[in-house]
Amino acid sequence: MERGELKAWFCREVLPLEPSLMRFISRNWRNADDTSDIRQDVYARVLEGASRGLPTNVGGYVFTTAKNVMINRARRTSVVSIELVSEIESVMPGADWLTPERHLDGRQTLRRVIEAIDNLPPRCREVIRLRKVEGFTTRETAERLGVGIDAVQQQTMLGMRAVTDFMLGGEGKIIRPAEKPRCSKSAKS
Amino acid sequence: MNSQAAIEERAAAWLLRMSDGDCSEACAREFEEWLDASFEHAAAYWRLEHGYEQLDRLLSLPALEAGAEPRRKLPAVSKLLAMAATIAGLVWSGWFLLGDRLTVGTPHVVAYSTQRGQISELTLADGSQVSLDSGTTVRVGTGPDARKVWIDRGRAFFQVSHDRDHPFQVYAGASDIVDLGTKFVVSRNKAVVATSVLEGKVRFSLSSPGNSRALTLTPGKSAIATRATIRPVAGDLRQMRNDLAWREGMVIFEDTPISDAIAEFNRYNQRQLAIHTIKAEHIRIGGKFRFGNIDGFARLMREAYNVDIDILPGSSQPEPLRER
Numbered sequence: 001m002e003r004g005e006l007k008a009w010f011c012r013e014v015l016p017l018e019p020s021l022m023r024f025i026s027r028n029w030r031n032a033d034d035t036s037d038i039r040q041d042v043y044a045r046v047l048e049g050a051s052r053g054l055p056t057n058v059g060g061y062v063f064t065t066a067k068n069v070m071i072n073r074a075r076r077t078s079v080v081s082i083e084l085v086s087e088i089e090s091v092m093p094g095a096d097w098l099t100p101e102r103h104l105d106g107r108q109t110l111r112r113v114i115e116a117i118d119n120l121p122p123r124c125r126e127v128i129r130l131r132k133v134e135g136f137t138t139r140e141t142a143e144r145l146g147v148g149i150d151a152v153q154q155q156t157m158l159g160m161r162a163v164t165d166f167m168l169g170g171e172g173k174i175i176r177p178a179e180k181p182r183c184s185k186s187a188k189s
Numbered sequence: 190m191n192s193q194a195a196i197e198e199r200a201a202a203w204l205l206r207m208s209d210g211d212c213s214e215a216c217a218r219e220f221e222e223w224l225d226a227s228f229e230h231a232a233a234y235w236r237l238e239h240g241y242e243q244l245d246r247l248l249s250l251p252a253l254e255a256g257a258e259p260r261r262k263l264p265a266v267s268k269l270l271a272m273a274a275t276i277a278g279l280v281w282s283g284w285f286l287l288g289d290r291l292t293v294g295t296p297h298v299v300a301y302s303t304q305r306g307q308i309s310e311l312t313l314a315d316g317s318q319v320s321l322d323s324g325t326t327v328r329v330g331t332g333p334d335a336r337k338v339w340i341d342r343g344r345a346f347f348q349v350s351h352d353r354d355h356p357f358q359v360y361a362g363a364s365d366i367v368d369l370g371t372k373f374v375v376s377r378n379k380a381v382v383a384t385s386v387l388e389g390k391v392r393f394s395l396s397s398p399g400n401s402r403a404l405t406l407t408p409g410k411s412a413i414a415t416r417a418t419i420r421p422v423a424g425d426l427r428q429m430r431n432d433l434a435w436r437e438g439m440v441i442f443e444d445t446p447i448s449d450a451i452a453e454f455n456r457y458n459q460r461q462l463a464i465h466t467i468k469a470e471h472i473r474i475g476g477k478f479r480f481g482n483i484d485g486f487a488r489l490m491r492e493a494y495n496v497d498i499d500i501l502p503g504s505s506q507p508e509p510l511r512e513r
Contacts, residue, residue, distance in 0.1 A: 164240025
C-alpha cells in the first residue's frame with residue numbers, strides 16, 4: 001500500500017480513537033508512565049498490519065492490538081502477575097470504542113486548542129504563540145524573545161509534543177527529557 | 190523501555206525541521222529513510238504532525254474553496270482580508286497573556302472572542318464601544334491598562350470616547366493604532382493588520398525597533414501594515430460603510446465576484462457554500478444579505494443566476510474520498 005494512503009487512513013481512522021485508547025490502556029495497565037509507550041507500540045503494530053490490508057473494523061482492530069501489546073508486555077516484565085495477564089485477556093470492548101471523537105463540533109475542538117496552549121508553561125506557550133498565532137519562524141521568534149535558536153527549537157519541540165498529546169485526547173504534560181536530547185547532526189540546522 | 194520517547198523526540202526534531210522549511214534534498218532523503226526504517230517512526234511522526242497541524246488548521250483557514258481564484262487588481266482592505274481570513278471562531282477563556290511586546294504580565298486584561306458567525310458589542314468602562322466581527326479575539330485592558338486593547342485576530346470596529354489626556358490605543362501585532370478621533374476599524378490576520386477610519390483621525394504606526402513608520406489616517410482612508418511596512422490602500426467611505434454591515438448581521442455586495450461573495454458567507458457560517466458551475470467567476474452580484482441566511486442566498490444564486498451551488502455540512506477540512 002502506498003505510504004500516503006496509509007498515513008491518510010491512520011490520521012482519519014485511528015488517531016481519533018486516541019482518547020478511548022488511552023482510557024483503555026490506563027484502565028488495564030497499572031504503571032501510568034508506560035501508557036504513552038504502549039500507545040506508540042499499538043500504533044506501530046496497527047500500521048504494520050494495515051500496510052498489509054486495511055481492517056474493516058478499525059476500532060476492534062486497534063482494541064485487539066492494544067490488548068495483545070499489554071499482554072506481551074506483562075509477560076515480559078520480570079514481576080509477571082498471572083492475574084494481570086488474565087485480567088487483560090478477559091476485558092471486553094467498551095461502548096466507547098464505537099464513538100470515535102472525530103466528530104467533536106468545531107466549538108469543542110477549538111476549546112481544546114485554547115486549553116492546549118493555555119496548559120503549556122509560560123516560555124513554551126509564548127514560543128508556540130509566536131510561531132502559530134503570529135506566524136514567525138524559528139529565527140524570528142528567537143530575535144523577538146532575545147534567546148538563542150537552540151532554545152526556541154527546544155521549546156517548540158516540547159510544545160509540539162504537549163499540544164499533540166492534548167489535542168489528541170490526553171493531558172498535554174510537558175515531558176522534559178532526562179538529559180538533553182541528542183539530535184543527530186543532520187536534524188539540527 | 191524508553192525507546193518510544195526517544196523516537197518521539199526524534200520525530201519532533203524532524204517536524205521542526207520540516208515546518209521551518211529547513212530541509213535540503215539530502216536532508217529530505219534522510220528523513221524519508223528514517224521514516225521508512227520502522228513503523229514506530231511513522232507512527233510517532235504522523236501523529237505529531239497531525240496533532241500539531243490541527244492547531245494550524247483551526248487557527249487560520251484561507252478559504253477560496255468555492256469556485257475559481259478571483260482576479261484582483263488593487264485589493265481593497267476588506268477583500269484582502271476576506272481572502273486571507275476565513276477564521277474559525279475561538280472561545281478563549283482565560284488566556285490573558287501579555288501584549289504582543291512581551292511586557293510584564295498584568296492581570297488587568299480581559300479577553301473577549303466571538304465564534305464563527307457570531308458578532309458582539311462591548312462597552313468599555315470609559316464608554317467606548319467595540320464591535321467584534323465573527324471569529325475575533327481581543328483583549329481589553331482595565332485599571333492601569335485602561336484605554337488599551339490588543340487585537341489578536343479578526344476584525345473590530347471602535348467607537349472611542351474622546352479623552353485627550355488618555356489616548357485610546359489598539360495594539361495589533363507589530364503595529365499600534367492610536368485614536369485621535371472617534372470611529373475606526375482594525376482587522377488582523379496574523380501579521381497583517383488593516384485599519385480604516387470612519388470618523389476622526391488615527392495614527393497607525395509600526396512599533397518594531399528601528400522602524401518608526403507611521404501614517405495618519407483620516408475619514409475614508411485605509412492602510413495595511415505587515416511587520417516591516419505600512420502602506421495606504423484604496424477605498425472610500427461608502428465602501429467602508431458597506432464593509433461595516435456585519436454589525437447589523439449583514440453583508441453588502443456591489444459588483445462583487447460571486448466567489449468573493451461565497452467566501453464572505455463562508456466566513457460567517459459553519460455550513461459552507463460550494464459552487465460547482467465552472468464558468469461562474471465572471472458572475473458579479475450585488476445586494477444586501479443577512480449573513481446567517483445561506484439557504485436564502487444559495488436559493489437566490491440558483492434561481493437568479495442559474496448557478497449550481499451546494500451547502501456542505503460544517504467541516505473545515507476537506508474529507509478525502511472514502512469507499513462506501
